[in-house]
Amino acid sequence: MALIKPRSRRGGGRPTISDVARKAGVGAITVSRALREPERVSEELRRQIQAAVDELGYVPDPNARALASARAEVFGVLVPSLTNNVFAEVVRGIYDSLSDSPFRIQLGNTHYSGLEEERLLQVFGSQRPAALIVAGIDQTPTSRKLLENAGCPVVQVMETGPEPVDMMVGFSHLDGGRAATEHLIEAGYRRIGFIGARMDPRSQRRLAGYRAAMEKAGLFDPRLVTTTPVLSSVPLGRELFRDALAKMPTLDGVFCNNDDIALGVLFECHRASIDVPKTIGIVGFNDLDMMQVAFPSITSIRTYRYEIGRRAVAMALAAISGDRPQERIVDLGFELKRRESTAR
Amino acid sequence: MALIKPRSRRGGGRPTISDVARKAGVGAITVSRALREPERVSEELRRQIQAAVDELGYVPDPNARALASARAEVFGVLVPSLTNNVFAEVVRGIYDSLSDSPFRIQLGNTHYSGLEEERLLQVFGSQRPAALIVAGIDQTPTSRKLLENAGCPVVQVMETGPEPVDMMVGFSHLDGGRAATEHLIEAGYRRIGFIGARMDPRSQRRLAGYRAAMEKAGLFDPRLVTTTPVLSSVPLGRELFRDALAKMPTLDGVFCNNDDIALGVLFECHRASIDVPKTIGIVGFNDLDMMQVAFPSITSIRTYRYEIGRRAVAMALAAISGDRPQERIVDLGFELKRRESTAR
DNA sequence: CAACGTCATGGTAGCGCTACCATTTTTATT
DNA sequence: AATAAAAATGGTAGCGCTACCATGACGTTG
Numbered sequence: 162m163a164l165i166k167p168r169s170r171r172g173g174g175r176p177t178i179s180d181v182a183r184k185a186g187v188g189a190i191t192v193s194r195a196l197r198e199p200e201r202v203s204e205e206l207r208r209q210i211q212a213a214v215d216e217l218g219y220v221p222d223p224n225a226r227a228l229a230s231a232r233a234e235v236f237g238v239l240v241p242s243l244t245n246n247v248f249a250e251v252v253r254g255i256y257d258s259l260s261d262s263p264f265r266i267q268l269g270n271t272h273y274s275g276l277e278e279e280r281l282l283q284v285f286g287s288q289r290p291a292a293l294i295v296a297g298i299d300q301t302p303t304s305r306k307l308l309e310n311a312g313c314p315v316v317q318v319m320e321t322g323p324e325p326v327d328m329m330v331g332f333s334h335l336d337g338g339r340a341a342t343e344h345l346i347e348a349g350y351r352r353i354g355f356i357g358a359r360m361d362p363r364s365q366r367r368l369a370g371y372r373a374a375m376e377k378a379g380l381f382d383p384r385l386v387t388t389t390p391v392l393s394s395v396p397l398g399r400e401l402f403r404d405a406l407a408k409m410p411t412l413d414g415v416f417c418n419n420d421d422i423a424l425g426v427l428f429e430c431h432r433a434s435i436d437v438p439k440t441i442g443i444v445g446f447n448d449l450d451m452m453q454v455a456f457p458s459i460t461s462i463r464t465y466r467y468e469i470g471r472r473a474v475a476m477a478l479a480a481i482s483g484d485r486p487q488e489r490i491v492d493l494g495f496e497l498k499r500r501e502s503t504a505r
Numbered sequence: 506m507a508l509i510k511p512r513s514r515r516g517g518g519r520p521t522i523s524d525v526a527r528k529a530g531v532g533a534i535t536v537s538r539a540l541r542e543p544e545r546v547s548e549e550l551r552r553q554i555q556a557a558v559d560e561l562g563y564v565p566d567p568n569a570r571a572l573a574s575a576r577a578e579v580f581g582v583l584v585p586s587l588t589n590n591v592f593a594e595v596v597r598g599i600y601d602s603l604s605d606s607p608f609r610i611q612l613g614n615t616h617y618s619g620l621e622e623e624r625l626l627q628v629f630g631s632q633r634p635a636a637l638i639v640a641g642i643d644q645t646p647t648s649r650k651l652l653e654n655a656g657c658p659v660v661q662v663m664e665t666g667p668e669p670v671d672m673m674v675g676f677s678h679l680d681g682g683r684a685a686t687e688h689l690i691e692a693g694y695r696r697i698g699f700i701g702a703r704m705d706p707r708s709q710r711r712l713a714g715y716r717a718a719m720e721k722a723g724l725f726d727p728r729l730v731t732t733t734p735v736l737s738s739v740p741l742g743r744e745l746f747r748d749a750l751a752k753m754p755t756l757d758g759v760f761c762n763n764d765d766i767a768l769g770v771l772f773e774c775h776r777a778s779i780d781v782p783k784t785i786g787i788v789g790f791n792d793l794d795m796m797q798v799a800f801p802s803i804t805s806i807r808t809y810r811y812e813i814g815r816r817a818v819a820m821a822l823a824a825i826s827g828d829r830p831q832e833r834i835v836d837l838g839f840e841l842k843r844r845e846s847t848a849r
Numbered sequence: 850c851a852a853c854g855t856c857a858t859g860g861t862a863g864c865g866c867t868a869c870c871a872t873t874t875t876t877a878t879t
Numbered sequence: 880a881a882t883a884a885a886a887a888t889g890g891t892a893g894c895g896c897t898a899c900c901a902t903g904a905c906g907t908t909g
Contacts, residue, residue, distance in 0.1 A: 177895055188859045193897060203857065220631040224571035225895035228864050233568060243600060244593045253587045256614045260621075265628070268612050270600045277604075284609070287564040395795035424795060431775075431800035451739035451768060456775035521865055532889045537867060547887065569865035572894050 176217040185213040196221065223265070227289065234264050236477065237285035239295040241273040241361065245393070247419070247447055247466055248296060251318060254470020255294060262478070264291060273361055275301040282307040289313075292477035298322040298329070299362040314480035316473040319466075320363060321492045328480070330472045330491045334363045337462045337495045338370025341416045341444045344460065346378050348503045350414030350442045354385045356401045356426065357418030358393035364418050367446060371416050384409055393418065398425020414442035414503075420449045423459050427502070443502040457501030465493045520561040529557040540565065567609070571633065578607050580821065581629035583639040585617040585705065589737070591763070591791055591810055592640060595662060598814020599638060606822070608635060617705055619645040626651040633657075636821035642666040642673070643706040658824035660817040663810075664707060665836045672824070674816045674835045678707045681806045681839045682714025685760045685788045688804065690722050692847045694758030694786045698729045700745045700770065701762030702737035708762050711790060715760050728753055737762065742769020758786035758847075764793045767803050771846070787846040801845030809837045 182189040187206055195202040195210040202210070213219070227233035238255055240248040252268065259266060267290065269281035278295075282304055285293065292314045298321075300308065308315050308326045315327035320334060345353045355371045357364050368386070375381035387405040391397060398421055406412055417423035423445030430437045437443055437457055445452055448463035472491055479486050526533040531550055539546040539554040546554070557563070571577035582599055584592040596612065603610060611634065613625040622639075626648055629637065636658045642665075644652065652659045652670045659671035664678060689697045699715045701708050712730070719725035731749040735741060742765055750756055761767040767789030774781045781787055781801055789796055792807035816835060823830050 178897095179895085189895090190860080190897075191858060194858085197897090201857075206858085220627060222572070222895055223632055224568045224577060225864090226897075227568035228566070228572050228866085229895075229897040231864070231898095243597045244590065246588065246590075249588045249593055253614070256587060260614075265611060267609060270597070270604075283564060288567055396798045399798045421795075425798060428795075428798050428800045451765075451772075454740045454743045454769055454772050456772045522867095523865085533865090534867075534890080535888060538888085541867090545887075550888085566865055569894090570867075572896085573865075573867040575868090575894070 176219045178219070178221070180217055181210065181213045181219050184217065185209045231289060233288045233290055235267050235288055235290045236264050236474070237267045237269065237282075237288070237290040237293045239269045239271055239278060239281055239285075239293070241271045241296055243268075243270050246449060247319075247464075250466035251296070251470040251473075254467040254472075255474055256470075257467075258471045258474035271296075273359070275304065279303050279307065282311075286311055291481055292316070294318055294473050294477065297362060298325075300326075314477045314485075316477050318469050318473045320366075321490055325489055328473075328476050328486070328489045328491075330469050330476065330493060332464060332493050332495050334366035335370040335373070337446065337464070338367030338416070339374045340370075340495070340497050341367075341446065341460075341462050342371045342374035344497055344499070345414045345416060345442055345444055345503060346374065346380065348414075348438075348442060349505050350503075351380060352382075352385065352409065352411050353380065353414040353416060353442075354387060354405045354409065354412050355418075356398065356405055356415050356422055357388040358391055358397050358401065358422060359418075360388050360390055364388075367416075367418060385412070388418075393421050395421050395425040395428070398422035399429040400425075402426040402429050412441065414444075416444045416446075418446060420445040420447050420452055420459070420461055423461065423502075424451070424455065427455060427457075427459060438502050438505050442505060448498055452498070453500065455502075457504075460500045460503040461498050463496040463498050465495070468493055519566075520563045522563070522565070524561055525554065525557045525563050528561065529553045575633060577632045577634055579609050579611050579632055579634045580818070581611045581613065581626075581632070581634040581637045583613045583615055583622060583625055583629075583637070585615045585640055587612075587614050590793060591663075591808075594810035595640070595814040595817075598811040598816075599818055600814075601811075602815045602818035615640075617703070619648065623647050623651065626655075630655055635825055636660070638662055638817050638821065641706060642669075644670075658821045658829075660821050662813050662817045664710075665834055669833055672817075672820050672830070672833045672835075674813050674820065674837060676808060676837050676839050678710035679714040679717070681790065681808070682711030682760070683718045684714070684839070684841050685711075685790065685804075685806050686715045686718035688841055688843070689758045689760060689786055689788055689847060690718065690724065692758075692782075692786060693849050694847075695724060696726075696729065696753065696755050697724065697758040697760060697786075698731060698749045698753065698756050699762075700742065700749055700759050700766055701730075701732040702735055702741050702745065702766060703762075704732050704734055708732075711760075711762060729756070732762075737765050739765050739769040739772070742766035743773040744769070746770040746773045756785065758788075760788045760790075762790060764789040764791050764796055764803070764805055767805065767846075768795070768799065771799060771801075771803060782846050782849050786849060792842050796842070797844065799846075801848075804844045804847040805842050807840040807842050809839075812837055 178192050179189045182192045192210050195207050199207055242248050271278040293311055294316045296319050298317050317329045318331055320331040355368055387401050415426055423443050426443055435441050443459055445459050445461035448461035452459040452461045476486050522536050523533045526536045536554050539551050586592050615622040634657055637655055638660045640663050642661050661673045662675055664675040699712055731745050759770055767787055770787055779785055787803055789803050789805035792805040796803040796805045820830050
């Protein structure tokens with residue numbers, strides 16, 4: 162006696178695939194198939210199985226699934242910041258594109274740290290994700306190797322560059338910085354400053370674009386550049402602008418690293434009764450929606466963050482299903498939005 | 506012959522726990538223990554095992570772990586929006602608190618939809634998460650049941666209320682709305698409007714606080730309230746303010762649902778040459794850092810979003826490790842920041 | 850009508866790990 | 880020194896699912 166195994170169900174008593182199979186009077190594997198490749202199961206069984214699933218409230222265990230198939234239905238997403246609106250928009254695009262797919266999202270925050278990125282890539286890799294989406298193109302050699310060996314599609318987002326690990330969606334920050342600066346020059350500004358916080362690689366490239374445009378026009382002066390590694394914010398924009406002005410009182414324009422900084426500059430101009438755009442011209446970067454309602458409205462470089470997220474998912478999904486997109490590098494560009502802040 | 510099993514390694518050839526065990530000359534279970542409860546393994550073996558782990562580059566498979574232990578090292582986090590700074594801050598607090606724990610984060614975006622929340626809860630539940638953190642207290646009955654049966658600690662964040670599913674960290678939006686409105690009244694404003702977008706339950710409670718204060722002072726008039734279900738933004742704030750003013754030209758103050766709206770109102774005042782705070786007083790909600798540098802600086806209700814995220818994790822972690830905090834409802838409060846926009 | 854696909858279904862054997870019990874060794878305790 | 884108790888280690892048996900192969904029932908073809 163005592164032949165009956167207690168069957169402790171350490172899993173907590175939720176129905177399993179064999180419960181469903183038993184109830185539907187089929188084999189477990191058929192249930193598995195009915196759920197994943199319905200077209201390979203006869204309509205009759207499919208219906209029976211569906212009924213059993215509904216009745217029991219069966220939900221497949223993703224962990225067991227991942228273990229058995231050596232592939233988790235997870236997209237790993239790595240961004241440097243969660244609060245920066247720019248990345249928040251990319252992430253939103255990714256979530257929206259994946260919301261009615263079976264894929265879950267594993268989001269990591271690198272805090273702009275290469276080391277943290279490596280650590281997270283390690284963690285993510287251990288899950289055998291279906292795809293990896295990472296911000297930027299400046300991975301450390303270790304990170305790059307991890308990405309190359311991830312064994313899944315990889316999309317680098319927010320930038321374009323010559324050597325994708327796999328695929329890429331973004332735009333040229335250098336060109337963006339150049340376009341912003343050229344616009345200020347064309348509008349008649351001459352002593353144009355660059356103000357930037359959190360000088361990550363993307364900001365560096367915008368600065369390079371600024372510098373290229375200024376040098377080409379014979380206007381560059383290193384004292385026009387004010388930067389800090391501190392995290393960007395509106396209050397910081399105000400302070401940096403005051404610094405810049407103290408350093409260079411003849412300043413007549415500023416290209417800001419991003420819109421937060423630009424807003425800080427605008428507020429300080431109000432406070433100090435500096436006329437915008439007459440005395441100072443302002444250009445931001447990213448074109449947050451508040452730029453168009455600011456008073457005066459602020460010229461900015463519009464970027465397509467949400468679209469970048471969507472596109473990245475679309476490309477990854479295509480690669481997963483076998484047909485890799487022919488173009489591995491997608492440049493979504495940007496647009497200069499001319500507004501009152503530079504309408505001299 | 507052919508006795509040697511090919512051992513196909515469909516897992517892709519990464520080292521497993523038995524590889525480590527073999528190399529270290531111990532049993533697999535000892536490796537498992539050395540990794541999870543090092544104090545239960547002798548120092549010598551621990552060192553040998555660590556050496557083997559390092560040499561092989563072994564990383565445990567979280568899926569196998571979750572399957573075997575019926576518990577995934579995952580925190581499920583549910584927020585209604587990814588781009589709203591308020592939730593981004595909460596999420597950041599959660600990430601920062603969990604960054605050097607073994608727990609991963611599964612983040613879900615409900616888009617303010619109860620149905621979507623139910624769906625995500627279902628998906629999350631199937632993973633047997635270690636804890637669940639959800640925004641708000643207005644779950645549908647189905648969601649509430651799912652939370653109650655999740656079999657793990659649950660923390661509701663951003664609000665306080667009488668009946669937590671399990672634990673709660675937040676503050677009273679009603680009191681916040683009341684405090685903001687009372688401040689305007691004390692400052693001498695009388696025709697005080699309420700302007701709100703995306704009237705989610707939290708906004709509704711702020712409105713209720715506004716109404717309570719206004720009625721108490723005998724100032725309430727339904728025509729003073731301007732709301733819309735549309736998603737909140739700075740441009741929308743501007744528009745709603747224009748609507749409000751058209752409807753009620755004698756308006757002399759506004760309590761805004763949130764800071765985005767407040768900023769939109771401020772910009773419109775600039776544009777229409779309406780003096781702030783003389784002609785119109787403005788109060789925002791949440792106190793984004795730009796409020797203090799705006800010109801004029803904007804009075805707002807400071808809320809502790811980041812801290813809410815951290816606290817939620819701390820409480821969940823305590824519950825996981827067995828000692829549930831004695832206070833299951835934590836009220837982190839808020840603070841009225843008086844600034845120029847209401848300094849009549 | 851034999852020989853050969855093709856389709857629908859099922860059985861078996863793991864995926865990589867840990868819970869649950871042994872079993873052995875060491876350390877108190879009397 | 881004998882015994883109990885605690886500490887350290889290991890073996891076995893799954894967790895819930897799917898890859899892989901096997902089986903049988905049908906056509907299809909020459």
